[in-house]
Structure formats: structure tokens, C-alpha cells
Amino acid sequence: MARVLRLPDRGRLLVCTDLQGCMRDYLRMVEIFEEALLTYQGDAHLLFTGDLIHGPHIDPEDWPDFLGEYYRDASGEVMIAYAGLAAQYPGRVHALLGNHEHGHVGGPHTAKFAADEVALLEQILGPAGTARMRGIIHTFALAAVSKCGAVFTHGAPAAQVDTIADVEAADLSGAAYDSPLDVLDTPIVGKILWARSATGAEARRFLRGMGNGTMAIYGHDVTPEGYECVGDEQMVVSTSFGVYDSNKVYLSLDLAAKYRGVRDLRIGHEILPLYPDKAPVRLGGKPRMS
Numbered sequence: 001m002a003r004v005l006r007l008p009d010r011g012r013l014l015v016c017t018d019l020q021g022c023m024r025d026y027l028r029m030v031e032i033f034e035e036a037l038l039t040y041q042g043d044a045h046l047l048f049t050g051d052l053i054h055g056p057h058i059d060p061e062d063w064p065d066f067l068g069e070y071y072r073d074a075s076g077e078v079m080i081a082y083a084g085l086a087a088q089y090p091g092r093v094h095a096l097l098g099n100h101e102h103g104h105v106g107g108p109h110t111a112k113f114a115a116d117e118v119a120l121l122e123q124i125l126g127p128a129g130t131a132r133m134r135g136i137i138h139t140f141a142l143a144a145v146s147k148c149g150a151v152f153t154h155g156a157p158a159a160q161v162d163t164i165a166d167v168e169a170a171d172l173s174g175a176a177y178d179s180p181l182d183v184l185d186t187p188i189v190g191k192i193l194w195a196r197s198a199t200g201a202e203a204r205r206f207l208r209g210m211g212n213g214t215m216a217i218y219g220h221d222v223t224p225e226g227y228e229c230v231g232d233e234q235m236v237v238s239t240s241f242g243v244y245d246s247n248k249v250y251l252s253l254d255l256a257a258k259y260r261g262v263r264d265l266r267i268g269h270e271i272l273p274l275y276p277d278k279a280p281v282r283l284g285g286k287p288r289m290s
């Protein structure tokens with residue numbers, strides 16, 4: 001797979017950030033995608049912006065509030081389901097690499113919920129399952145660009161990119177480094193996969209380099225409110241991990257539109273609740289009688 005995914009200039013695009021092994025939210029996103037295929041006469045796309053894997057293995061009584069809605073990690077199952085969906089709808093289901101996937105194909109091993117989450121998941125999956133998962137991860141791009149102005153990455157848009165070719169040429173293997181941790185200090189891969197924030201100047205430089213995009217859309221960090229605008233050109237979205245159901249948000253973009261920036265994205269149109277029946281009005285939920 002090419003390092004940079006070029007999305008088409010028509011159709012509807014649904015965007016889902018960090019699932020971290022949450023099968024229930026994955027299935028809800030598939031349901032929304034299949035509804036969109038009906039609504040838009042088959043012309044819909046679904047994009048996952050990385051970190052589909054590596055969730056908590058914690059019993060309900062030990063679950064801390066800051067992790068949001070309770071779930072149990074189903075990373076292996078989510079990856080298999082993703083690959084099946086991508087095969088079922090060729091060219092319409094896409095994923096970007098997150099720092100958690102990168103650990104399985106040359107990047108540093110993450111240690112969010114285990115001392116070595118890469119080793120833990122590979123042990124659960126066994127050699128054949130691990131090989132299969134790595135094959136799926138190798139289909140993930142590092143960034144996605146679109147004519148509508150949106151540029152998608154896993155982390156914040158802090159990478160020092162002059163042209164799309166810089167990202168196309170990025171080395172993900174880690175082979176060039178003494179230690180996988182060295183990738184964290186690299187100006188492109190390290191930032192795209194790990195940056196939690198970017199200044200306005202960094203974001204504008206990145207967007208210019210990525211073909212004059214107008215807004216950077218990403219996850220990686222949790223925003224408990226569901227989404228957050230940073231200046232006019234950045235939006236952090238939390239669809240699943242670390243958030244309560246009521247605040248989970250996904251994006252629905254018109255690929256034929258020309259968005260001038262994140263202020264053009266409206267609640268109830270482009271910004272939508274994953275679970276509308278649970279969402280407050282401020283996130284597009286319906287008013288309820290109490």
C-alpha cells in the first residue's frame with residue numbers, strides 16, 4: 001500500500017478514530033457505513049485513523065473512570081473484521097497506521113496497558129495470527145489526502161513535510177535506527193504517529209506540504225468531549241477510546257465539498273454522535289423528555 005492514500009473527489013467519507021480493540025464501537029461504525037452506502041447510492045467510504053488495536057484487559061470492578069465506557073480488548077478480532085470489511089467493499093474501507101500498529105511492523109513497542117503490548121497481542125494471536133495481522137497492518141497508509149481539503153493522520157499535524165513525496169518516502173521498518181525508539185525523534189514518521197499537538201504554524205506548514213490541505217483531522221489523544229478544534233485548521237476527534245458513549249463522535253464529510261477549515265464542520269451534519277440516543281443536544285443528540 002502507498003504511504004499516502006488519495007481519497008476520491010466525490011462520495012461520502014466517514015471517519016473513525018482510535019478504537020483500541022473496542023469491537024462494539026467497530027460494529028456500530030460498520031452499521032453507520034452500511035447505512036451511508038444506502039443513503040449515498042453506494043458512494044461512501046470509511047476511514048479508520050489508526051490505533052485499531054491494544055485496549056485494556058481490565059475487569060469491570062477495576063475499571064477507572066478516565067477510560068470512559070467499559071469494554072474489553074478484542075484487538076485480534078477487530079483486525080480480522082476490518083480485513084473482511086475491506087475485502088467486502090473493495091476500495092471503500094481504509095485505515096491509517098497508528099503508533100500501536102507500528103509496533104508490530106518495526107516501530108517501538110507501546111506500553112499503555114501492558115509492559116509490552118506488542119508482545120502480549122502477538123502471544124494471544126500465535127504465530128499464524130500474528131503473521132496475518134502484520135499482513136493487514138502493511139496495507140495501512142501513513143496519511144490520507146482529499147480534494148475536499150481534509151488531511152488525515154493518526155497524530156497531530158506537526159511533521160515537517162515539504163511535499164507529499166516526503167511522506168511517500170518515509171521508512172517505517174526501523175531498519176535504519178539503532179533502536180526502534182529512535183523513530184520518535186524523526187521529523188516525519190515520529191511526528192505523524194506520536195505528536196499530541198501541533199502549533200498553528202506547524203499545522204499550516206504540514207497542510208501546505210500535503211497538497212494545500214485546509215484542515216488536519218486526527219485522533220491519538222483523547223478528547224473527552226468527543227472533538228476539539230485547534231485554531232482554524234485542526235480537529236481532534238475521539239470516536240471510541242477513553243470516552244463515554246454519550247460523547248463519542250465520528251465525522252461524515254462530503255468528498256466533493258471544499259472545506260475552508262474546521263469551522264466549516266457542523267454538529268449534526270459533519271460532526272455526528274456515534275450513539276445518537278445517548279448523546280446530549282450539544283453533540284447532535286435529540287432532546288428528550290425527562
Ligand SMILES: [Mn+2]
Pocket residue numbers: 051098099100154193220221
Ligand atoms: Mn495513538
